[in-house]
């Protein structure tokens with residue numbers, strides 16, 4: 681028996697989906713608005729799914745609708761009866777002020793129960809994590825670059841993950 685809490689859950693579970701986080705469970709139900717904050721990123725991951733019309737372009741989309749004003753975000757959320765929002769990019773933390781503004785907008789309109797998770801490839805510093813938490817972020821996913829995968833222990837990513 682392992683002491684690692686994640687490995688322990690995996691050993692005890694008969695199904696990987698038994699311990700999916702709430703953001704993933706809502707996504708499985710089709711309840712998550714996809715908020716693409718910017719195509720800017722600066723990395724070149726071999727698995728990058730971005731299309732040419734989004735990659736390294738400072739454009740914003742909510743689902744497939746280009747965001748021209750904050751109203752686009754609210755209208756799209758209402759149209760799909762969104763239960764929550766997944767914030768992505770590009771690298772959304774390159775546009776931290778926009779992320780905070782959208783989160784505040786969504787929580788104000790739909791309440792704290794509107795579940796928000798965010799993907800980042802950065803080892804966010806404490807100040808950034810505290811701003812995200814204060815604005816109501818419910819979950820965060822860290823995607824460190826592939827060349828760091830063998831050496832995450834003791835890195836800024838470990839610090840950020842533990843802080844989060």
Ligand code: SF4
Pocket residue numbers: 721722723724725727728729730769770771801
């Ligand atoms: S961090 Fe994300 S958006 Fe940037 S290159 Fe990698 S997969 Fe693509």
